[in-house]
Amino acid sequence: MPRNHYRRRLEALREAVLEMSALVGDRYELAIEAAIDGDEALGQRVIDGDDDVNERYLAIEEECVALHALQQPVASDLRLVTASFKIITDLERVGDLATNLAAYGSNDGLHPAMEFRGLAESAGDMLADAMTAYETGDVDACHRIAARDEDLDERCRRASQAVLRHLVETDRARDRSSEALAEGLDTVSSGLLAVRDVERVGDHAVNVAARTLYMIENDDELLY
Numbered sequence: 001m002p003r004n005h006y007r008r009r010l011e012a013l014r015e016a017v018l019e020m021s022a023l024v025g026d027r028y029e030l031a032i033e034a035a036i037d038g039d040e041a042l043g044q045r046v047i048d049g050d051d052d053v054n055e056r057y058l059a060i061e062e063e064c065v066a067l068h069a070l071q072q073p074v075a076s077d078l079r080l081v082t083a084s085f086k087i088i089t090d091l092e093r094v095g096d097l098a099t100n101l102a103a104y105g106s107n108d109g110l111h112p113a114m115e116f117r118g119l120a121e122s123a124g125d126m127l128a129d130a131m132t133a134y135e136t137g138d139v140d141a142c143h144r145i146a147a148r149d150e151d152l153d154e155r156c157r158r159a160s161q162a163v164l165r166h167l168v169e170t171d172r173a174r175d176r177s178s179e180a181l182a183e184g185l186d187t188v189s190s191g192l193l194a195v196r197d198v199e200r201v202g203d204h205a206v207n208v209a210a211r212t213l214y215m216i217e218n219d220d221e222l223l224y
Contacts (some may be wrong), residue, residue: 006071010080013063014135016090017084017093021131024091024098025124027053028201031101032120035110035194042203043102060088075218083215087134090204094127097197097204104190108124112160116198118148122152123198126205134212144150145209146222152202157194163191 034043064085067073073081083213101120110116126145133141167188209220 024095026099031098035101045101053091057092062100079215083211086211105193107214125203130208141211142213
């Protein structure tokens with residue numbers, strides 16, 4: 001394969017990863033709205049759209065394998081191909097988490113005791129910033145994203161506590177029928193699962209940053 005053609009395919013690979021990221025980001029934002037508003041129709045759109053994300057993933061995976069097989073990459077090119085393959089795996093999993101969120105928001109939406117929008121948007125911002133670092137080769141941004149994960153984890157912990165505390169206080173305030181209690185537990189369960197998934201989105205953002213740092217500088221400091 002002529003070298004200049006190979007370089008064009010490497011650049012096309014990077015663009016494909018960024019396009020997949022944009023698609024996943026859109027799905028994630030819609031899922032947040034569906035979860036908060038209890039919009040089942042919007043949630044179903046997110047769930048139905050997961051096939052698009054999976055198709056992008058498989059196409060890019062195939063290209064990564066082909067680029068590796070057709071011409072022995074130099075070290076920097078090999079890191080680009082390897083990092084891109086790992087990053088699309090994280091993006092595909094964020095797409096799965098978006099379908100979870102879309103499903104949790106059925107009926108009346110997520111539990112009102114937690115400020116879910118800010119939490120979810122923070123995780124989404126981390127992912128978007130990690131992908132910008134991948135696009136621009138911003139080493140400092142990779143470290144900043146990893147540092148932000150501790151704050152997100154703490155906010156997720158507080159959100160979970162708020163949901164559980166609200167359940168306890170409500171039950172103490174009045175007697176509840178078994179049916180009402182079951183409904184309350186379902187709402188709490190959905191809220192806790194939503195927080196867990198948002199925390200995982202943050203973890204995937206850190207993974208993207210770690211792979212990007214390795215791609216740019218052959219630095220595995222953030223890999224774990």
